[in-house]
Amino acid sequence: MHRPTTLWFLAFVVVSLVGLPAAAGEGVLGKWEAAIETQRGSNEIVMEFKGSDEELQGTWTDGRGAADLDDLKYADGKLSFKRAVEFQGNSFTLGYAATVDGDTMNVTMTTPQGEREFTAKRAN
Secondary structure, three states, X not given: OOHHHHHHHHHHHHHHHHOOOOOXXXXXXXXXXXXXXXXXXXXXXXXXXXXXXXXXXXXXXXXOEEEEOXXXXXXXXXXXXXXXXXXXXXXXXEEEEEEEEOOEEXXXXXXXXXXXXXXXXXXX
């Protein structure tokens, strides 16, 4: 009979699975889409995150083109990053803080005029 060996094997499998990364659909990696309402109407954006939690890279694409994101940090469902913007001859940096919950990202954007909130959804 090999029953003790089988039990040890099953225990090993269970313990090994506990250390695996979260299932697909969780975390921040991938493309996210959102519409930010402005005085000029809706601004459709796509954020894309690649790499790993330790070496996260990101881009922001909207009607004006694509730009790299800076100072990206992600841990425990919390994301933060910055984006350099030039508008009507003025340069400034926007700050972002987000909470990722499955396929939904709730974002607070800090601008020179104050904070704005929007929700992004994971793109398929």
